[in-house]
Amino acid sequence: MKIRVVSSRNEILSLNPNERIVHLAFRPSNKDIFLLVETCPKLEVLQLPRSYKRTVSRAIDMFLEIKKIQLLEGDVWGHRKDINEYYTMPPSIMTEIRKMKAEGVPNERIAEKIAKERRLNPKMISYILSRRLYE
Helix, strand or coil: CEEEEECCHHHHHHCCCCCCEEEECCCCCHHHHHHHHHHCCCCCEEEECHHHHCCCCHHHHHHHHHCCCEEEECCCCCCCCCCCCEEECCHHHHHHHHHHHHCCCCHHHHHHHHHHHHCCCHHHHHHHHHCCCCC
């Protein structure tokens, strides 16, 4: 699974319209988020670092909810934008999810366990599980 990392508002207009998961590595304004949603109509998840997510207005929360876009908090640990514009979820996480699913572990427990061990947002793990992106 790949997450498109956007490190500047200048990059928004150059994004592929098919992007589904985007991580904004800068503090976005309402205008930036509106532009992102307009540029990427298939957007499903918008991820922001914790400190940036706390500053998002209630109006944007409602706008994203209406558009059925999940606003998640999280980071892309160790990602170097100068090497690759996408952060790829480590295959070991996907393997771990597949293994736990095969053992019949409930989704909530999988999200909780992986989030704790791998420092990921449990909602991101729940998204992966709901979209079956681990297969």
